[in-house]
Amino acid sequence: MKRNAIAVWQGTGKDGKGHLSTQSNVLQKTQYSYVSRFEEGIGTNPEELIAAAHAGCFTMKLAFNLQAAGFEADLLETNCDINFVEGVVANSDLTLKAAIKGISIEKFNELVEDAEKNCPISKLLNTKISVISTLN
Numbered sequence: 783m784k785r786n787a788i789a790v791w792q793g794t795g796k797d798g799k800g801h802l803s804t805q806s807n808v809l810q811k812t813q814y815s816y817v818s819r820f821e822e823g824i825g826t827n828p829e830e831l832i833a834a835a836h837a838g839c840f841t842m843k844l845a846f847n848l849q850a851a852g853f854e855a856d857l858l859e860t861n862c863d864i865n866f867v868e869g870v871v872a873n874s875d876l877t878l879k880a881a882i883k884g885i886s887i888e889k890f891n892e893l894v895e896d897a898e899k900n901c902p903i904s905k906l907l908n909t910k911i912s913v914i915s916t917l918n
Contacts, residue, residue, distance in 0.1 A: 802826065829864040829871065836874050836903045837862035843901035847893040848882060856881040874907060 791800035801811040817823025837860040848855055859879040865872045878894065898904060
């Protein structure tokens, strides 16, 4: 399985503008810019998208963990804060609210820890990056 997104940028880093589109069309020419990334402008930014991806991935992994252990969540709500400091993603903080009938705190903590370590986005955030580029 492959998923893709396209980023288009015009202009300088600070004064330019861009847009993002995804294969699913959930994002379709969604604007992003210096202002939406480093200030409070209209549009999205890479860190916000990473936060959404990490929250979604972690929550889904936990749902699968619960299912494998014989539980079903009434509610899993995860907030993810990505801290972008001096040009580096310094950390990703997940805050989970859960409602699950019949699970012990020990089993819950075990399944949460596994989801934290093994969701694909958690693994991606601690991985080697490579780039293949073409200049036209």
